[in-house]
Amino acid sequence: MSQRPFNFSAGPAVLPESVLRTAAAEMLDWHGSGMGVMEMSHRGKEFQSIHAQALATVRELLQVPSEFHILFMQGGGLGENAIVPLNLSGGGAVDVVVTGAWSQKSLKEAGRYAQARVAASGEAGGFRDIPDPRNWQLRTEAAYVHLCSNETIHGVEFHTLPDLRALGCDAPLVIDCSSHILSRAIDWSRVGLAFAGAQKNIGPAGVTLVFVREDLLDRALPLCPSAFNYRTVADNGSMFNTPPTYGIYIAGLVFDWIRDQGGVAEMERRAIEKAGLLYAALDGSGGFYRNEVAAPARSRMNIPFFLADPALNETFLAGAKERGLLQLKGHKSVGGMRASLYNAMPLDGVRALVDYLQDFAHRHG
Amino acid sequence: MSQRPFNFSAGPAVLPESVLRTAAAEMLDWHGSGMGVMEMSHRGKEFQSIHAQALATVRELLQVPSEFHILFMQGGGLGENAIVPLNLSGGGAVDVVVTGAWSQKSLKEAGRYAQARVAASGEAGGFRDIPDPRNWQLRTEAAYVHLCSNETIHGVEFHTLPDLRALGCDAPLVIDCSSHILSRAIDWSRVGLAFAGAQKNIGPAGVTLVFVREDLLDRALPLCPSAFNYRTVADNGSMFNTPPTYGIYIAGLVFDWIRDQGGVAEMERRAIEKAGLLYAALDGSGGFYRNEVAAPARSRMNIPFFLADPALNETFLAGAKERGLLQLKGHKSVGGMRASLYNAMPLDGVRALVDYLQDFAHRHG
Known part of the structure; x- marks a missing residue:
């Protein structure tokens, strides 16, 4: 498969x-x-x-x-x-x-x-x-x-x-x-x-x-x-x-x-790595994307983010789905996007998301 | 399989x-x-x-x-x-x-x-x-x-x-x-x-x-x-x-x-047939087994029954398991046996149980 x-x-x-x-x-x-x-x-x-x-x-x-x-x-x-x-x-x-x-x-x-x-x-x-x-x-x-x-x-x-x-x-x-x-x-x-x-x-x-x-x-x-x-x-x-x-x-x-993966300490290590990658991509996007939470309170698990131009939201989601990046739409009460990086989300998934974020910003920025 | x-x-x-x-x-x-x-x-x-x-x-x-x-x-x-x-x-x-x-x-x-x-x-x-x-x-x-x-x-x-x-x-x-x-x-x-x-x-x-x-x-x-x-x-x-x-x-x-099986009417027809088979076997066992519920109130789904000699209970359960007839032990509050004949229980399962009941009674009666 x-x-x-x-x-x-x-x-x-x-x-x-x-x-x-x-x-x-x-x-x-x-x-x-x-x-x-x-x-x-x-x-x-x-x-x-x-x-x-x-x-x-x-x-x-x-x-x-x-x-x-x-x-x-x-x-x-x-x-x-x-x-x-x-x-x-x-x-x-x-x-x-x-x-x-x-x-x-x-x-x-x-x-x-x-x-x-x-x-x-x-x-x-x-x-x-x-x-x-x-x-x-x-x-x-x-x-x-x-x-x-x-x-x-x-x-x-x-x-x-x-x-x-x-x-x-x-x-x-x-x-x-x-x-x-x-x-x-x-x-x-x-x-x-x-x-x-x-x-x-x-x-x-x-x-x-x-x-x-x-x-x-x-x-x-x-x-x-x-x-x-x-x-x-x-x-x-x-x-x-x-x-x-x-x-x-x-x-x-x-x-x-x-x-078997190494316990909670290993889950935490991975969570820090995965969330770090994603926040860095958002923060480094020159304002194309933004996460608004103060750094010390940022969640490693649930990362809401917004496109500077909300008119691109549907295009963003459709393109994500084409690349096999699913369910990125934000909660209806806050809008925008949200990526949840739970334990079962592999590092490769976050890398693929970051690649897509950068590619999308490059094409639409 | x-x-x-x-x-x-x-x-x-x-x-x-x-x-x-x-x-x-x-x-x-x-x-x-x-x-x-x-x-x-x-x-x-x-x-x-x-x-x-x-x-x-x-x-x-x-x-x-x-x-x-x-x-x-x-x-x-x-x-x-x-x-x-x-x-x-x-x-x-x-x-x-x-x-x-x-x-x-x-x-x-x-x-x-x-x-x-x-x-x-x-x-x-x-x-x-x-x-x-x-x-x-x-x-x-x-x-x-x-x-x-x-x-x-x-x-x-x-x-x-x-x-x-x-x-x-x-x-x-x-x-x-x-x-x-x-x-x-x-x-x-x-x-x-x-x-x-x-x-x-x-x-x-x-x-x-x-x-x-x-x-x-x-x-x-x-x-x-x-x-x-x-x-x-x-x-x-x-x-x-x-x-x-x-x-x-x-x-x-x-x-x-x-x-797809024919709906609730077909489930009921099967339930009547399955329960009828089992009650007939119990009632026709010459007292070796008994169900104590008055006929008009007998459940088609859950049929508790008792061996006349409770000393045989463990032997009965062990033999049933050998034949692939599982989870027949009665609820702890009433003892004895219980066969639940839910929709997903095939007629063949009830036939196999009835065969075993008769065989066991023959060997131990």
Whole structure:
């Protein structure tokens, strides 16, 4: 088979080719069981082994301490925007750091369950930077502080998680790390709960990973649905309800692939290289293209950019598709273009994009 | 490839072999798009066409009237046990007909949001029959009446849905039809809402189908999470949050397969034939095997049965596995055996099971 096109979708997104090949080969018969993974009872020993292996590998990859439970849930990031306050807020105060569209959504949904307040916001600056943590307005009574550690739409990433205790705040930090999970280490000493919809940097939509510290399991509001109660899900090993079995299997294959490639440190090395190439091409285009995010807050995973002449947008996209560079259109709320450089995006894909950027600018500049 | 084993799992469960072959063949490249289905943006035209086609086909197969919305959600039947009362109860009265383990669970979860009460129960009789609707205790103020139209664990099926109006009740009927959806027609004139976790008679775990009548969309309690609010999900075409795209794709392939086989009427004809064969073998075994459900309430989909001598259970299961008859162990709460004869179970599988039943009884009787 010839080379696959390069898929820059923000999610659902590209998967490693070897993962897809394994999934195709095992579709009718997983490891001689006579069943495909989609056909297995979640209670049977075959799927139990798939589940246990996925959990063990992601725990190892992210060095997750033993006091954190790892749950496979459903409902994605938008589901967690309700599930987190249902479980953690106690109906009290929740402080939200707003750095883009995703934390805005989290703020709005949390406000339905708790006294949610903006601790800091990058909105006035067009979400092009991260407000300095020393200026965050954190309440001593906050049940938790929420932030989105990588904003998929605005392309803003926390390269260091804040140390809330050093800021005088004892509340647990909740991070939505959907779109950069497994591209860098997580400093668990600074986190109480992390969640990630899998459809961005892991692969299959319909699986949500939740990493929750043991002491936060028992704070749910009475009206929290049982299927979304962290204690219930944890006590049942993510099998209170039937889990999204096939998605967990694919996630497990992705975890194995990351480990075999050299782990999260290697993913981070590649992410720095790939993002560096693309930002250099944008910044070096003499204004033909621009990314507007302040350098220290630029995301390695999601890189929105704009053509100086928006009238060329459709031509740009059509030409990209001809070269096998897919799904580069920006989110409708911001326009322009966006390249998502998740773990599964090979360096060759970024090189091909950079070549195209330069060629297109040369022809139309 | 030689014949696949026959998989009698209650769910996740067997899928049509041709569906699995299509999924494997399209894993790296769906219809020349250069992307696998798992890698596609849910907003792109490729996945939009997959989604629209799946919706249209299931609407045609089940003759769903236009006043019903069809939603693809997440969280399964146990999720819906909270999502339904969050959307429909208004915190008021909910009447539940209890015919087995699944409606018991629904009753318990509804009680967290509403004044849920048992309208009728088969528990005293060991869930071996369906209480006569003429004796149901229905409240005039009920926001809805809930029943499970096929109890997966106890093997009890409603072969006719009750006509609540004829019983003097104006409340909408909610049915959990997870384990027999698409094996028979649904009389929509008697139903306000139907839901089904897909992992039983459709295939992929992590997708829940919800059929909800237009007039029931706007009754949600204020604390209903946005991602699980029927109005929000309907207004966004099941794309308020990222839907479980791959599961929807597989469900669509299963819908196509049902249509190509002759539709729901043909599925029902086969179900009657398959279940008839198995019940006849059990009933004709001279007491070696027994199914305890009253004949008019026997499920065509899930057939629990017991060996007269439970000491033979392990021998029975081991011998079955040797013959390629998989996942026959009964649910842990009732013991014994269970054969699930979903749409994707071929007649040959039931014949092979019946042969084994007779052979085993002959050798051990």
